[in-house]
Amino acid sequence: MKLYRLLTGQDDAAFCHRVTDALNKGWSLSGSPSLTFNAQTGQVIAAQAIVKEVEGKDYHPDLKLSEQ
Structure with missing residues (x-):
């Protein structure tokens, strides 16, 4: 089964650490990162899709x- 997540957050070191942590847990990048600007807060928001193949599991919406 293939799993999908979209990591989002302020474009800062903490976001990069979240992506790095996921990569070290077996997730892979899927596509290019995206950036947007929140004019209300003045922050750049980043998004990165990640995927992971897992065996022996069936998909269920309650899967964490x-x-x-």
Whole structure:
């Protein structure tokens, strides 16, 4: 089964650490990152899709993707 997550957050070191942590847990980047600007807060927001293949599991909406 293939799992999908979209990581989002302020474009800062904490966001990069979240992506790095996911990569070290077996997730892979899927496509290019996206950036947008929140004019109300003055922050740049980043998004990165990640995917992971897992065996022996069936998809269910209650599956905690961040724990895979």
